[in-house]
Amino acid sequence: MATALEPRGKRRIKRPRWIKEPFNREARAGYLFILPWIIGFLVFTLGAMIYSLVISFTNYDLSTNTAAPVGFSNYERLLEDPKVMTSLGNTLYYAVLSVPLEICFALLLAYLLHRIPDRGAGVFRVIYYLPKMTPSVAAASIFLLLLNGNSGAINTFLGWFGIDGPQWLIDPTWMKPSIILIGLWSVSGTMLILLAALKNVPKDLYEAAALDGAGAVRQFFSVTVPMISNALFFCTIVLTIAALQIFDQAFLLFYRDTTNAAPDAALFVGVYLFQQAFQQFNMGFAAAIAWLLFVIILLVTVVQVRFGNKLVYYEGGRS
Amino acid sequence: MASVVNSQPQALAESNPDNRSAAAKSRTSPWYKPRGIIGQTVLWALLIGFSILFLYPFVWLLSATFKPREDVFDNRLIPETWVFDNYVQVWEQLPLLSWLGNSFTIALLAAGLVTISSSIVAFGFAYFRFPFRNLLFGLVLGTMMLPGAVTLIPQYLIWKDLGFLGTNVPLWGANLFGSAFYIFLQRQFFLGLPRDIFEAARIDGCSYFGLFRRIALPLSIPSFIIVFVFEFQASWTNLQAPLVYLNFGQPSEYTVPLGISYAMSLFSPTSGGEADYQYVMTAALLVTLPMLILFAIGQRYFIEGLAGQGRKG
Numbered sequence: 001m002a003t004a005l006e007p008r009g010k011r012r013i014k015r016p017r018w019i020k021e022p023f024n025r026e027a028r029a030g031y032l033f034i035l036p037w038i039i040g041f042l043v044f045t046l047g048a049m050i051y052s053l054v055i056s057f058t059n060y061d062l063s064t065n066t067a068a069p070v071g072f073s074n075y076e077r078l079l080e081d082p083k084v085m086t087s088l089g090n091t092l093y094y095a096v097l098s099v100p101l102e103i104c105f106a107l108l109l110a111y112l113l114h115r116i117p118d119r120g121a122g123v124f125r126v127i128y129y130l131p132k133m134t135p136s137v138a139a140a141s142i143f144l145l146l147l148n149g150n151s152g153a154i155n156t157f158l159g160w161f162g163i164d165g166p167q168w169l170i171d172p173t174w175m176k177p178s179i180i181l182i183g184l185w186s187v188s189g190t191m192l193i194l195l196a197a198l199k200n201v202p203k204d205l206y207e208a209a210a211l212d213g214a215g216a217v218r219q220f221f222s223v224t225v226p227m228i229s230n231a232l233f234f235c236t237i238v239l240t241i242a243a244l245q246i247f248d249q250a251f252l253l254f255y256r257d258t259t260n261a262a263p264d265a266a267l268f269v270g271v272y273l274f275q276q277a278f279q280q281f282n283m284g285f286a287a288a289i290a291w292l293l294f295v296i297i298l299l300v301t302v303v304q305v306r307f308g309n310k311l312v313y314y315e316g317g318r319s
Numbered sequence: 320m321a322s323v324v325n326s327q328p329q330a331l332a333e334s335n336p337d338n339r340s341a342a343a344k345s346r347t348s349p350w351y352k353p354r355g356i357i358g359q360t361v362l363w364a365l366l367i368g369f370s371i372l373f374l375y376p377f378v379w380l381l382s383a384t385f386k387p388r389e390d391v392f393d394n395r396l397i398p399e400t401w402v403f404d405n406y407v408q409v410w411e412q413l414p415l416l417s418w419l420g421n422s423f424t425i426a427l428l429a430a431g432l433v434t435i436s437s438s439i440v441a442f443g444f445a446y447f448r449f450p451f452r453n454l455l456f457g458l459v460l461g462t463m464m465l466p467g468a469v470t471l472i473p474q475y476l477i478w479k480d481l482g483f484l485g486t487n488v489p490l491w492g493a494n495l496f497g498s499a500f501y502i503f504l505q506r507q508f509f510l511g512l513p514r515d516i517f518e519a520a521r522i523d524g525c526s527y528f529g530l531f532r533r534i535a536l537p538l539s540i541p542s543f544i545i546v547f548v549f550e551f552q553a554s555w556t557n558l559q560a561p562l563v564y565l566n567f568g569q570p571s572e573y574t575v576p577l578g579i580s581y582a583m584s585l586f587s588p589t590s591g592g593e594a595d596y597q598y599v600m601t602a603a604l605l606v607t608l609p610m611l612i613l614f615a616i617g618q619r620y621f622i623e624g625l626a627g628q629g630r631k632g
Contacts, residue, residue: 023449023450026448026527027447027448028449030446030448030449030452031449032443033439033440033442033443033444033527034440034455036439036497037436037496040497041462041496043477044470044474044493045462045470047477048470048473048474049470051473052469055472055473109369112365112366113366115362116362116363116366124366126614127374128373130374130611130614133552133611134377134607134610135558135610136576137558137575137576137579137580138380138603138604138606141583141600141603142376142380143376144583145392148392150392151393152392153394241464245466247468248559251558252558252583256580269468273472274563278562287472290468290469290471291469293466293469294466294469
């Protein structure tokens, strides 16, 4: 009977089965399987976000467990507190410098590994990946001494070339570059993603380019980079989101001790957020900082996606 | 026979477009072409140079653990005077065994739970068809983009309201509900399995959960190992969460990263103590070793899993 109602001469549209029977046995089983995620999402993501929004409009004090609504005053304080602006500036400085440097360095390493046979590459891949396995505390304690201005290995190395190395961890100008340097040491996660992308570039493209007379450099920029632009784009977004939240190294090297006031030169938003929430116990204000950080990350990501989609080459058209 | 096939000249294999296996091989094998003696020398020099750069801090750390206090800033890789007392001192002054035990328990729970829960959820998204499936999966991907710093405070308050503050439950509890990145990873893997085998099992009377436990699970051991090692490493090296949830307890309740951070303060001159960096270095080495051992065992899966990710697509 149902078929009689359909217009003649038109092809029957095949509908998914669940439109006829939305909550059949299979659908119910599916929901049961994804139930853990649904609970987690409702509590720890959606619930947490709403909770944090509510708190940001109160003066929630962790030490006394009291909260009174204060309207927008936490958000007004974002504009007035000079440390917010300082930490924001530092964070953007760090992200703008560290992300391109990490991408370039990771690409260089991946390219080198790509150019040697797999058997030899295995050893180097393991060596290059070791820093990623090192807990950030261990890395920070190592670099605490390697970056020592007077006798650290890095300044000794610079000394061989007649360069008088700076006081990395004391001079405010060099505090952020120190953290960038440590980040470069453990860039291998990005390296592996780019290496996988390099392996996927069809070999015949290089042969065609070589026939057209393209040298190694030309091939790199005209074949390799466009073909892996998708992976480069992905790494840029992930690294930017991570860079805007930088915490571990800055906290360990400079803001571990609450008694010892380090200069604000490496005070990042993530660090200030932590200080306000868990050292000053101003949860309400900290929640407002978190929302500011969220909005910034969202804006940066949206801008990157819009610009990136123009630059990225997608095999088989845009998805 | 196989050796005969493999030994045929590369040029011949490539000139034959119908030889699919040779074409596939040339596609996936690295683009490798010796480019003269100078190019090769530069290539290998760079590779070895970077290896030294990456390994030097480890070698230096190892040597620092054998140096007396006054030599710890010394850049010699072989200590002038060998000292073994650092290990004894660290063992006596810091509850290293408790830290390692705590971290191990937490990492094992976190990694084990997230591996199981994520793969159950991933199977739900991969196999079943139900209303709003794509919308919900879009939400999963969306949460991957959500910065952890943003949910740190509310999650802390949720755990506080639930009464789990000062315990290690917040450090693994949320893993019961799966994690977006791993759900995505496992789903990709499940989608790669042929649907026919599941349909055949259904016809044979296998339950939905049986499909997961008897078919999907045994076939996805490699992706299990990847997720487990990933999360174990993430949990082992996590500093911020233990700092938030365990900082106010006894030092013996700390995890490894929190413990080292505590040792850095304890032995640093700014907090009034002596600058006993040799102890910090020794502790740092001792807590890095388990990770390096795990990496040595799992690196094949780990690196292949990460680097091989794009190859399926």
